[in-house]
Amino acid sequence: MTSTYQQMIFVNLPVNDLDASKKFFTELGYTINPQFSDEKAASVVISDSIVAMLLTKPFYATFTKKEIADATKSSEVLLALSAESREKVDELVEKALAAGGSPAGETQDHGFMYGRSFDDPDGHTWEVIWMDPAAVEG
CATH class of the missing domain: 3.10.180.10 (2,3-Dihydroxybiphenyl 1,2-Dioxygenase, domain 1)
Incomplete structure (x- = not known):
């Protein structure tokens, strides 16, 4: 029996300004899924199988013990x-x-x-x- 399950990818990205990041991605034509968004995170639907999770840096830090990279420098x-x-x-x-x-x-x-x-x-x-x-x- 073959599975019809479509694997998804959720890319979690730390952001400095959640509202500015949401505005940027909606201007690209993507939508925000309100079911998985709040004041700490926004779920950007890129396709049926790709979602970018934009997380405020303090919230992102709760998921890792590593230093958060400054993507503008590295x-x-x-x-x-x-x-x-x-x-x-x-x-x-x-x-x-x-x-x-x-x-x-x-x-x-x-x-x-x-x-x-x-x-x-x-x-x-x-x-x-x-x-x-x-x-x-x-």
Whole structure:
């Protein structure tokens, strides 16, 4: 019997200003799930299987004994999102830049693969990538 369970990923990110972070991600076209959001956290629905949990730094600290990285000064993680076309890569990155994000790295154009990156207001790096389906198939 095969399972129809779709595994999800919940990316937990420490943020300096929860309201500003919520505004940034809603300006990218994502929604906040109020069922899992309060004054300490916001649940940003990226897709049916991807959720970014934005946590105030004091709340984030309750989940780890490690020092919280300052993502504006050191790399903690690179978050990569797929896009359905080159145009959608550009569209999302341009929305991010207009909403207060900043460019991160150079545009990558390898013909069969195209990607751009941005840092959100807290310095977390997001890569947006399109790959030609024909190249993926073989």
